[in-house]
Amino acid sequence: MARLGDGKPFLTLVATILSARVRDEVTETVVPEVMRRWPDAESLARARPGQVEKVIKRIGLYRVKSVRLVEVAKKIVEDFGGQVPQELDDLVKLPGVGRKTAGCVVVYAFGGDALPVDTHVHRISNRLGWVDTKTPEKTEQALLQIVPRSWWSRVNDLLVFHGKTICRPQNPQCQICPVAGDCPIPNKK
Ligand code: SF4
Structure with missing residues (x-):
């Protein structure tokens, strides 16, 4: 799994979602473009999945992940004031975010205690x-x-x-x- 976005929760979350079943080299080239266009949850929540698809089409399962990213961003805006939550129990409430992705955000973005298992x-x-x-x-x-x-x-x-x-x-x-x-x-x- 790509380890991207140390200390930047939104970047870490996006990178971890995109990296599932994808080679690190591909993830590392796509994530910066996603962040350039949609640097925070507010901007990504306003995007259409079709727009995101065009940017991440080198990523495996890009259609599913496009929908997922926009859903996650909307949930962060609606339920967490636009900020990625720090607690694992809150992170797993985001659409499609499992314990592995949540654990990576806890560890790599917030420096917290979790044990993500891939x-x-x-x-x-x-x-x-x-x-x-x-x-x-x-x-x-x-x-x-x-x-x-x-x-x-x-x-x-x-x-x-x-x-x-x-x-x-x-x-x-x-x-x-x-x-x-x-x-x-x-x-x-
Ligand atoms: S199977 Fe055991 S000995 Fe072989 S590479 Fe893995 S950890 Fe090392």
């Missing part, structure tokens, strides 16, 4: 035997029980990096993995 975090936590879960949602709940709160906000960054470089979904590089000694099943695919 496919990398879910896969590696299971490979390492930290959890035994079938879904990212279950993984999040399990990790929250075993990871000290002071580490919650670092887990996503660390495991996403590990997942993109070494513990990739296919052909994990177990022979050069620095935590192979702690992994119960090295060479696990």
